[in-house]
Amino acid sequence: MTGSGTTIAFWPDADIFETTQCSFAVLAKRFREVALLNRGLSISLTDERPLGGPQLVRFRFSGGPRDFVALLDAETGAQVPPDVIAFEREDARMAGTVDVALSWSGSREEQVRTFANSVPTPQGGTHTEGFRAGVAAAVTAHARQRRLLTAADPDLTADRIGEGMTAVVSVKLDRPEYVGATRGELGGADVHDGVEQAVREHLGSWLAQHPEQAAAVIDRIVQATHQE
Incomplete structure (x- = not known):
């Protein structure tokens, strides 16, 4: 009105x-x-x-976080990928929702921005850790299923997978828990588990539906690992 x-x-x-x-x-x-x-x-x-x-x-x-990721890539001059992977899920365990968008560009830099109830969490926390664990699990599982990793290759780590990745992780919680008084780091084991599961399932589904793009991302990660 x-x-x-x-x-x-x-x-x-x-x-x-x-x-x-x-x-x-x-x-x-x-x-x-x-x-x-x-x-x-x-x-x-x-x-x-x-x-x-x-x-x-x-x-x-x-587009919400999907647009956020595209803008972050554009601001750094990175080649914006054709697909930004994005999803939103409600989780009763954490009494809230998780909203995630991510992409891999041609850059070797990692940009991961995290938020709780639309407030930045510069020290990260359980939502950040859950996101990284979920990405590592989904990419490693897909790589082994498609035999993009040999039996001798170790699982792909979150740090290695993060190269060239731009991501926005936003959780909205009824009862957020913070570590310390500054509210820069989010706590809560249920948040970690909820974010990890959501990322693992949704990213795993995207990788299975886009095998060529998934293979290109995984090949770059593996090649970088072997060069070290």
Whole structure:
């Protein structure tokens, strides 16, 4: 309904904050991040301070984390792969949902961004560990099933599989548990298990349905391992 809603006024206290000037660029980056993590959400930001007139940006992404991964690849100059693997699953064990998108590009760098309730978790945590374990399990199982690994080859590790991978891992939880007071690291064994299972099953299904692309990714991983 037009004209409805809530207005919140905030004025930074100079005795508490190092700066009282709000950065349009910083706010716009954060608002875009929130819009990317919540598909279909529309966010607008208006800065009325410029003398030349208001500065306005609007964000809305229908693909959610899938669009996030594509943007991360584009920003680093990496060749954006034709397919971004993405899925969302609700899990009663963790009382929440896991939303994941990932791709392998031509780069050797790894970009894994993780979030809990749309807030960055720079120290990672159980959702990050579950994601890595799920990817390693799915890729190794597919490689052995397709005989892309020899009997003498060890299982593929999460670190090796992560080369060239861009991923966004977002969990939304009713009762998030954090390690420490800064909320930069997520805890909870159920979160680890829920994310690992979801990634292993969905990525395993994608690999089986795209054997040529899967073989190319696995071949690059194996070749890099043998060169060390």
